[in-house]
Amino acid sequence: MTDMSVRIGGLTLANPVMPASGTFAEGLAGVVDLNRIGALVTKTITRELREGNPLPRVAEVASGMLNAIGIPSKGVPYFLENSLPFYRRFAPPLVVSISAPTAEGFARLAAEVSVPGVTAIEANISCPNIEEDGRAFAMRAASAAAVMRKLRAATALPLWAKLTPNTGEIAEVALACEEAGADALVVANTILAMSIDLKTFRPRLGNVMGGLSGPAIKPIVLRQVYQCARVARIPVIGCGGIATAEDAAEYMLAGAAAVQVGTATFLQPNAMTDIIDGLDRFCAARGMASVAELTGALRREETQDMQLSEVMPTP
Numbered sequence: 591m592t593d594m595s596v597r598i599g600g601l602t603l604a605n606p607v608m609p610a611s612g613t614f615a616e617g618l619a620g621v622v623d624l625n626r627i628g629a630l631v632t633k634t635i636t637r638e639l640r641e642g643n644p645l646p647r648v649a650e651v652a653s654g655m656l657n658a659i660g661i662p663s664k665g666v667p668y669f670l671e672n673s674l675p676f677y678r679r680f681a682p683p684l685v686v687s688i689s690a691p692t693a694e695g696f697a698r699l700a701a702e703v704s705v706p707g708v709t710a711i712e713a714n715i716s717c718p719n720i721e722e723d724g725r726a727f728a729m730r731a732a733s734a735a736a737v738m739r740k741l742r743a744a745t746a747l748p749l750w751a752k753l754t755p756n757t758g759e760i761a762e763v764a765l766a767c768e769e770a771g772a773d774a775l776v777v778a779n780t781i782l783a784m785s786i787d788l789k790t791f792r793p794r795l796g797n798v799m800g801g802l803s804g805p806a807i808k809p810i811v812l813r814q815v816y817q818c819a820r821v822a823r824i825p826v827i828g829c830g831g832i833a834t835a836e837d838a839a840e841y842m843l844a845g846a847a848a849v850q851v852g853t854a855t856f857l858q859p860n861a862m863t864d865i866i867d868g869l870d871r872f873c874a875a876r877g878m879a880s881v882a883e884l885t886g887a888l889r890r891e892e893t894q895d896m897q898l899s900e901v902m903p904t905p
């Protein structure tokens with residue numbers, strides 16, 4: 591038996607596998623034993639009631655899916671009265687994903703959800719910042735640091751920063767979040783993309799552009815996890831196209847301490863528990879006593895990164 595526990599900042603998780611925000615809802619409890627999952631991560635909540643984006647909100651594309659859901663939210667009172675009591679029935683730590691259009695709004699929301707039963711807060715800073723032309727907070731180090739500093743002052747709970755892959759400076763953003771007080775980094779959200787229906791000449795999403803997820807994004811986000819893990823001292827949680835234990839192992843070798851599974855759960859509701867069992871077997875077959883030994887165990891020559899920097903100057 592492999593020791594499947596991992597440490598994420600001050601938290602110990604029973605295993606490194608958890609859902610990606612927004613791809614997991616209360617209904618999954620009917621088909622998956624949620625007590626087996628490393629942590630439960632909620633859909634992003636906002637302070638205000640939100641309707642979400644125009645339809646259609648999802649479209650299938652080669653090796654993945656596009657979504658422009660737009661974070662529909664029933665607001666904080668609904669979350670505290672309904673969702674929180676539901677999640678408290680299960681043993682794994684509860685991570686609440688939050689979002690706001692301003693740094694101040696993020697801080698207020700973090701304070702409101704810092705209640706008993708909530709173990710950690712995941713700040714979805716991949717969302718638009720209305721004080722900076724709608725660019726996502728996590729696209730730049732300065733705006734990421736500003737929002738994380740406010741959040742750090744607003745809550746004593748462990749604080750995770752969920753980064754956007756839509757930036758050329760993800761390593762700088764990762765470091766800025768760490769310096770501002772984040773306890774972990776989630777790398778990453780969806781990649782901005784679009785698709786066109788050739789029968790109608792119309793965009794296939796009501797919002798025109800949306801986020802690409804699933805196997806199509808795995809090599810890109812794997813590279814970003816590697817870049818972040820090389821510079822950050824806080825743990826990195828990998829998220830992007832993970833569907834199998836081998837995908838999860840790859841992310842851990844690149845430096846992730848844990849992983850989140852999103853789109854794969856839509857295709858196969860048991861994906862997370864299958865990945866937990868598969869990681870156990872993967873480690874046992876290689877004589878590894880603990881799954882945590884995988885983290886950062888990538889073997890490489892120092893010169894290999896110099897070749898990479900020729901094609902991509904960012905660290």
Ligand SMILES: Cc1cc2nc3c(=O)[nH]c(=O)nc-3n(C[C@H](O)[C@H](O)[C@H](O)COP(=O)(O)O)c2cc1C
Pocket residue numbers: 610611612613633634655657659661687714752778779780802803804805807829830831832850851852853854
């Ligand atoms: C339908 C859908 C809804 C999502 N909603 C959220 C959300 O509310 N908050 C968030 O931070 N990420 C959200 N995401 C992004 C996922 O959490 C994850 O970062 C992304 O899908 C990449 O992982 P995957 O390839 O395993 O799906 C959503 C993704 C999908 C497909």
